[in-house]
Amino acid sequence: MGKRGYHHGNLRQALVDAALDLIEAKGPMGFTLSEAAKQAGVTPAAVYRHFDGREDLIAEAARQGYAIFGDLMEHAYQSGQPSALAAFEATGRAYLAFARKYPGYYIAMFESGVSVNRDPDLSTLATRAWAVLEKAAGDLSEHIPPEKRPPPSMFSAHIWALSHGVVELFARNSPGNQSPFPPEDLLETGIGVYLRGLGLVDAD
Template identity: 85%
Template sequence: MPKRGYHHGNLRQALIDAALKLIELRGPMGFTLSEAAKQAGVTPAAVYRHFDGREDLIAEAARQGYEIFADLMDFAYQSGQPSALKAFEATGRAYLAFARKHPGHYIAMFESGISVNRTPELATAANRANGVLEKAAEDLSQHIPEDKRPPATMFSAHIWAMSHGVVELFARNSPGRASPFPPDDLLETGIGIYLRGLGLVDGDS
């Protein structure tokens, strides 16, 4: 008797959604294509109509994650306008919000070992997300004297690294590790210290 549940014009997305659940539960290498197919309610052979293997499936999950991430970052950036400082701080907070709300995508993007250059589409999506933070950094860096101004790519990379570190160490329930303070507070104060070091906020802010 044929399986029911999908009129599979959308089998591809059903498989991605199934993979995201499995990635969140078991990690990017903790499931098989057969398990993803079973979760989606189809036969394993059906997977190969859309994906050559598990890494291709994870790469597409990562691509979709970067698209969501870029939209969220852009919304945060726009919501902080016209203040360059508020726009920049909002993009830092958006990173933490994304990791909490989309853990499967986050893991596929940053913990799967899949290169962002695996496909042109994945590279484009990743570059768009990076570009939002770089734009926010570039806007804010205009308030720093030119001879003391770091490159916008370095500026944004520092904040990206700080945000990623807070997420990995304290916002994703790392075994045996308890956050000494709420992750949001750690990130906000860390960004504040960094911006004070650049002279962008005064010592009492």
């Protein structure tokens, strides 16, 4: 696979794809550049034509992940329109769906220790993705009296924390952590409890 990418002039992407497989299998710190090169079908020296080191390679994987993530979040937000509640809930589900479908990207983005501020493009893409969730929170918070309304950034941070917790504890097969409920149900009910506390949905 890697050699085919290399011969077609796409060694950089072949290395990212190899890194994503290794990140998923071994974690972001569990592989070497030599392993990524071997999986891509090139020599270790070839890696340095495109990346300064392993962190640079992982950062590129995170950058690509945020681009996909931002598109998914925007699609989820638009799919819930014109209902602010439906749009907000859709963005929460999109977070979980992304983690399930793209575990390598998810780990590179959130578990590798790579700062989103290390690169302007990475920072821009990460900011764009989270701006969608904040936008959805802002729309929904308009239904709360101003004196009781949390800032959209706080609102979205709470949902991000809830979504991330469900993913980390129950959606990625963390050893020793099991729930009798599907992660989707945990996230939906958790968001429901939060929104009821703000008076945005009726009590069951």
